[in-house]
Amino acid sequence: MLRVLIADDEAPARSRLRRMLEPLAESGRIGPIEEAEDGVAALETLQTGAFDLAFLDVRMPGLDGFDVIDRLTPEARPAIVFTTAYDEYAIRAFEANAIDYLLKPIGAERLEGAIGRAERATDDADERLATLLDTLDGDARGAAPLPPTEPIRQLSVPARDRLIVVSAESILAAEVNDGITNLYVRASGETVTDRHIVPFTLDALESRLDRRHFMRIHRSAIVQIDRIREMIPWFSGRYKLVLDGGQEVIASRARSRELKERLAL
Missing domain, CATH: 2.40.50.1020 (LytTr DNA-binding domain)
Structure with missing residues (x-):
């Protein structure tokens, strides 16, 4: 089950998204759902709990959605889905490695797709890390070695x-x-x-x-x-x-x- 955070400064938007997620909770795909009413509260909540998925509104008081993920440590960062009424942030969301970008009002089909991506991201996290290590290792092997020196004691x-x-x-x-x-x-x-x-x-x-x-x-x-x-x-x-x-x-x-x-x- 995915533990989910909904961060949005508009209470009706949080309530609507929670209602849309309830059938998934009943089926066992979604676990506990928590809410945050602004970016500061979202950051504090993510830092103190182990979440699998966060729906972040792009525009929030205090910290916007991008500010929140910039301040998260890699260990505290869950899969991120940006939610917004504006489409001009899509490229930036991609650069931030968000798994999806949902325009409001969010449709049921698009939400289902985002949940599926979050489930796959959670299942594949260790494998993706392992692949990254192999890639970095290959880059390092291609570099010219430093000349040998006397080992230090x-x-x-x-x-x-x-x-x-x-x-x-x-x-x-x-x-x-x-x-x-x-x-x-x-x-x-x-x-x-x-x-x-x-x-x-x-x-x-x-x-x-x-x-x-x-x-x-x-x-x-x-x-x-x-x-x-x-x-x-x-x-x-x-x-x-x-x-x-x-x-x-x-x-x-x-x-x-x-x-x-x-x-x-």
């Missing part, structure tokens, strides 16, 4: 008003999210994993780490092979890696094959 990372020196063997993984490189460190015998934001790229870090122990498992992540505790089969020959401390990272298909060879699986 230690490196310094900024922490408030000082620099902390960490050993290479304490590095669990490094990942890039939204253009920021995050370094995950856990010293031997410790139970807490520390995260540090570092001012260098994964390419630069990969060129300095000992490749006997570290491996690029997709374009945006490096892991220390010695810190892998589990390899969980994922989609189409890929693996989800569980590191010390429970951190999970997904390997692309090509890197999963390479990792299996390195570990003689």
Whole structure:
């Protein structure tokens, strides 16, 4: 069942859409339905709950529909359907990766199509992520490699008003999210994993780490092979890696094959 949010500053529009969704709720395709009366309330509601589908009016006070999705983290963003009386936002909705764009008054057939797309988007989310990782990995393999250098044994990372020196063997993984490189460190015998934001790229870090122990498992992540505790089969020959401390990272298909060879699986 899809958990749904209806965000519209016009109460009659929210009520009409809710009535149209009720038969789908009775059939079990739609679960809980919540409402938000403006963009600010929509953002707060989406950030505090796990929704599968959000119907966002384009023009709302406080934040418009596009402002709402711009402020959502990837983890909190459900499938988005824009609802509006205006057709000039269709291109922008496409660029925002909305699954549909419904003009008011919304017809039953168009609404059914949007629900079907949301169901498929929910079912295929993991597979689409896996495919994206493979695509990015292919792009990275086409880049010219950096010249090899002597592997580092230690490196310094900024922490408030000082620099902390960490050993290479304490590095669990490094990942890039939204253009920021995050370094995950856990010293031997410790139970807490520390995260540090570092001012260098994964390419630069990969060129300095000992490749006997570290491996690029997709374009945006490096892991220390010695810190892998589990390899969980994922989609189409890929693996989800569980590191010390429970951190999970997904390997692309090509890197999963390479990792299996390195570990003689």
